[in-house]
């Protein structure tokens with residue numbers, strides 16, 4: 001999208017996604033890139049401003065993440081936050097040292113309200129501090145514009161060069177006037193007009209899609225999940241019946257899900273879509289037989305998807321475009337943006353086969369976070385129950401079954417997952433937990449049931465709380481609920497004799513198992 005944007009350079013801090021979110025809340029479009037991103041690439045994006053995030057390192061140590069000095073000489077306003085602030089000073093000749101007193105938590109900060117960062121901010125304001133290093137000396141040309149009792153440089157600025165450094169975290173809500181400070185930076189200092197909105201996203205996307213597609217035919221990969229549903233409705237608003245939605249039942253869906261999706265998007269549902277359901281279960285199980293390596297499984301599932309679409313496309317004749325509901329975290333984690341390590345090849349991003357029979361792929365949600373996709377969904381008039389649906393990955397149960405996938409294992413995990421979801425809903429927890437599901441471990445162990453020895457599978461229960469699916473914490477589910485789920489699964493699902501609860505956060509784990 002050709003519009004004003006602010007670039008956030010990621011140094012690995014825990015609040016980095018929040019920075020992007022707050023900037024967008026100021027109605028300014030924002031993207032996050034790794035600190036490894038080349039300066040030329042940053043320049044080419046022509047950002048109105050640059051924000052350097054926090055991070056866990058000490059900037060003066062060997063091997064700590066850093067950035068070239070030239071970044072500060074582009075004439076583009078730069079705001080450093082926490083580690084980013086220290087790094088700015090370090091690179092420009094100031095001094096950063098271990099702080100005699102570590103500051104953590106809500107702290108009263110005295111600010112100079114004549115600084116453009118602190119326009120309309122109170123002279124004494126509560127901010128969130130979290131640092132063990134501090135700026136003991138600012139670089140030449142900088143003035144100190146905020147301090148605390150223990151921290152002599154809580155903020156500094158070089159007005160002439162438009163460089164700003166803030167030791168605390170304006171992006172977290174504990175910083176009471178943090179949003180105002182970020183607003184001051186992006187709207188005031190950077191001069192962004194603040195024209196980015198979800199409705200303008202929807203409007204602009206519709207225009208762009210119309211322009212791109214012309215009178216071409218478009219095929220949409222509909223999974224029934226939030227992302228592809230929003231993409232489908234967006235496309236249908238843009239091009240009406242030039243769009244055909246293909247829903248592949250790959251036999252890796254949750255219990256009864258195929259029929260539920262058909263009920264919403266099929267001929268009986270509220271949308272005017274060309275809807276085709278392809279029952280490809282057998283075909284998938286055949287392809288996946290004997291395959292255990294997670295990336296290979298993902299690739300096979302993704303590739304088979306494309307093959308099925310190609311076949312459907314041929315039936316429709318001359319399809320020019322394929323639509324996918326890829327969202328920003330998928331792009332990041334597939335190593336196509338942000339930090340470059342490939343964590344998983346997200347379905348239909350890294351998993352795309354080389355030869356695709358379409359002119360182009362359209363990914364209208366590629367720059368959005370999950371909660372923004374939901375906002376776009378509401379903006380498009382999609383019912384709330386669909387918009388706030390549990391996320392479900394494209395490769396489906398294929399990545400919730402560790403090791404080889406077969407019809408028997410699919411059945412086990414479908415049944416266990418249905419019980420888990422039912423009990424979570426009964427306990428009234430379904431709205432408060434970010435994502436929860438059952439997975440089938442590849443572990444079999446010895447048990448005893450009715451005096452008989454058993455040798456069956458272990459089901460793992462996963463439940464995480466997350467804002468943006470980039471980081472997550474295991475959810476605290478009351479023990480009675482877990483016990484109820486365990487007992488029902490063991491009693492009702494044949495082939496399972498053990499149930500475990502996964503406590504791992506992300507990182508180091510991921511939300512899905514493969």
Ligand code: XMP
Nearest residue numbers: 345346347391392393394395469510511512
């Ligand atoms: P991970 O496992 O990467 O999951 O921590 C983060 C979020 O993404 C979903 N997920 C996927 N969604 N295709 C998708 O459409 C995929 O290949 C895929 N892998 C993971 C996952 O359910 C979670 O919400």
